[in-house]
Amino acid sequence: xxxxxxxxxxxxLTLSLMGAAQERTPEERGLAIATEADxxxxxxxxxxxxxxxxxxxxxxxxxxxxxxxxxxxxxxDGDRSLVVxxxxxxxxxxxxxxxxxxxxxxxxxxxxxxxxxxxxxxAANQSSAFMGSEFAYEDLxxxxxxxxxxxxxxxxxxxxxAATLDCFVIERRPRADxxxxxxxxxxxxxxxxxxxxxxxxxxRDAVLKTLTxxxxxxxxxxxxxxxxxxxxxxxxxxxxxxxxxxxxxxTGLSDADFSTAALRRAR
Amino acid sequence: MTALLAAVIGSAGxxxxxxxxxxxxxxxxxxxxxxxYPGQQRVDVSLMLSPELALEWxxxxxxxxxxxxxxxxxxxxxxxxxxxxxxxxxxxxxxxRAGVGRVFWGVTEFQHLVDIINQTDFxxxxxxxxxxxxxxxxxxxxxxxxxxxxFVLPGFRTRPFPGPGGRPQFPLPLRPELAVFESAxxxxxxxxxxxxxxxLGPADLGLAYFRGTSREPRFVVGTDAExxxxxxxxxDQIDQASLDLSWVAGAWLWKLEVLxxxxxxxxxxxxxxxxxxxxxxxxxxxxxxxxxxxxxWDERGRFGQNPFNDDVFAGSRLALSDVSGTELLAGLGLxxxxxxxxxxxxxxxxxxxxxxxxxxVRGFFAVPPTDFLYPLRGDDYMRLQLERxx
Numbered sequence: 145x146x147x148x149x150x151x152x153x154x155x156x157l158t159l160s161l162m163g164a165a166q167e168r169t170p171e172e173r174g175l176a177i178a179t180e181a182d183x184x185x186x187x188x189x190x191x192x193x194x195x196x197x198x199x200x201x202x203x204x205x206x207x208x209x210x211x212x213x214x215x216x217x218x219x220x221d222g223d224r225s226l227v228v229x230x231x232x233x234x235x236x237x238x239x240x241x242x243x244x245x246x247x248x249x250x251x252x253x254x255x256x257x258x259x260x261x262x263x264x265x266x267a268a269n270q271s272s273a274f275m276g277s278e279f280a281y282e283d284l285x286x287x288x289x290x291x292x293x294x295x296x297x298x299x300x301x302x303x304x305x306a307a308t309l310d311c312f313v314i315e316r317r318p319r320a321d322x323x324x325x326x327x328x329x330x331x332x333x334x335x336x337x338x339x340x341x342x343x344x345x346x347x348r349d350a351v352l353k354t355l356t357x358x359x360x361x362x363x364x365x366x367x368x369x370x371x372x373x374x375x376x377x378x379x380x381x382x383x384x385x386x387x388x389x390x391x392x393x394x395t396g397l398s399d400a401d402f403s404t405a406a407l408r409r410a411r
Numbered sequence: 412m413t414a415l416l417a418a419v420i421g422s423a424g425x426x427x428x429x430x431x432x433x434x435x436x437x438x439x440x441x442x443x444x445x446x447x448y449p450g451q452q453r454v455d456v457s458l459m460l461s462p463e464l465a466l467e468w469x470x471x472x473x474x475x476x477x478x479x480x481x482x483x484x485x486x487x488x489x490x491x492x493x494x495x496x497x498x499x500x501x502x503x504x505x506x507x508r509a510g511v512g513r514v515f516w517g518v519t520e521f522q523h524l525v526d527i528i529n530q531t532d533f534x535x536x537x538x539x540x541x542x543x544x545x546x547x548x549x550x551x552x553x554x555x556x557x558x559x560x561x562f563v564l565p566g567f568r569t570r571p572f573p574g575p576g577g578r579p580q581f582p583l584p585l586r587p588e589l590a591v592f593e594s595a596x597x598x599x600x601x602x603x604x605x606x607x608x609x610x611l612g613p614a615d616l617g618l619a620y621f622r623g624t625s626r627e628p629r630f631v632v633g634t635d636a637e638x639x640x641x642x643x644x645x646x647d648q649i650d651q652a653s654l655d656l657s658w659v660a661g662a663w664l665w666k667l668e669v670l671x672x673x674x675x676x677x678x679x680x681x682x683x684x685x686x687x688x689x690x691x692x693x694x695x696x697x698x699x700x701x702x703x704x705x706x707x708w709d710e711r712g713r714f715g716q717n718p719f720n721d722d723v724f725a726g727s728r729l730a731l732s733d734v735s736g737t738e739l740l741a742g743l744g745l746x747x748x749x750x751x752x753x754x755x756x757x758x759x760x761x762x763x764x765x766x767x768x769x770x771x772v773r774g775f776f777a778v779p780p781t782d783f784l785y786p787l788r789g790d791d792y793m794r795l796q797l798e799r800x801x
Contacts (some may be wrong), residue, residue: 233800273697
């Protein structure tokens, strides 16, 4: 009898030790990868950029929009951003100020230059198209870590131009039920944790859009930023290309540059 | 003022950036009803030009926005203005502005009750959204407890009105040149204003104070040189305290504007408020539909000259997130006491990269003589505008 007890005890002890050294669950691994990617992309304090957005219709016709903006990292909260539209010329000077919050609705204000009016707007429209493009508002501002639950799917070579690198493929599900997506699949390279491709799945779990990143450049010896992004909508056949020019970090911006008074001065 | 500008520009050295914006437009207006008074037209053509120049260097900026309009039917509508001639200095969490500028206060859509700083350019549009430039010196500071803006407003501008050839007209001839000022300083009176504003989570709150010449004229029946009865605008000295508040809750946006005005001739309170509810992606598309409902109340009731004294406004705003940025706004206003009503429809869309076409239709119905909208009862119009942006 003592033999059996000690055998069971030994077996239990062995199994416990094996459990401690065992692989984490896919959910834990997915969260760990996303957390590392977020950590590597953080700490830039403030940045400014100019962006050109090209809308490509099914027919191949192209329309170009230009805007510029700045962002500020906030300790313990989401980023603040101020975006000013440059073209088309009838909306030039229109600006949007956003205070992102990971756990609640963002605060957002719109500046209408014709009236010199700052207007608080309801930021619940995550799934609305941004300026008629294939990017929804949540696609452009949606990367706060706490907004999703994560699950690691597999490892494979990175897609397209980055085929020489190995990628993690993780699935992330938006926590907010106001999101237009059921889930997303993200390819991050295992060396620098940069996103290379995201597949967006709609509420019926069909692939709706694919976002591809390219032209990565390293800033301040630390931060990788993709200068080109292409969003293809598989269901409409339309495409939007983003090209980022003039990205600068640490230009000395502060809270005062992201106030409603700064919004009123925005050009 | 000119010396200060010259000194600033002279010391600035090379301009870091300059930007040209603004627009020009062609406007055609047609009225549905025959004119009420001789000399008025049925169709009007007008041209407008208003470039905006911005020069920037270091923490400073100079904005220059001249404005000119030529109107075929109404010589009083042919007018020019300096909308902006403003020097701005914003080194960090404070700002200084001096010159001629435009300041907007308010949160509601149908009536901008607390928007007092600038005089309304009433010949441009009867909806009161176009304003004349206002000379000002402004200091603004930004702190954790909010923003505080202090204004000194030297120089007062009287409100322009349509002339005898224009529409709408009042039952008695309006003679702006006979304007009476309560203050002996007249147009030279220096007004002051202050506003504290703060963002508290979902709420944007503003408290403001104004002391000086009321931008709203009070019409008094008088006589001209030939002893004919005419309407004479009186500009009183007033003390006005106001509050503006907006509150966001999901897709709901709640708004309130309240004021209390104290002058020798009258003392009253007024408010306007309501909500805007946005339906995103209606019918599965990326079209947003906003539903608006607002109420306006003026304590003076029928003894005041504000037509919106007990009125309900309902409207909808449709914004297609299409390539052309198509927008449509439709609104209906009803006076609960007199039954007078107005309807407004505005739509616009972009053409190409630099043009925008807009259509504005306004109509007034069931307006009894007791309602202050009565002069507009026969001036329903449709206005088409083609605007070219620089």
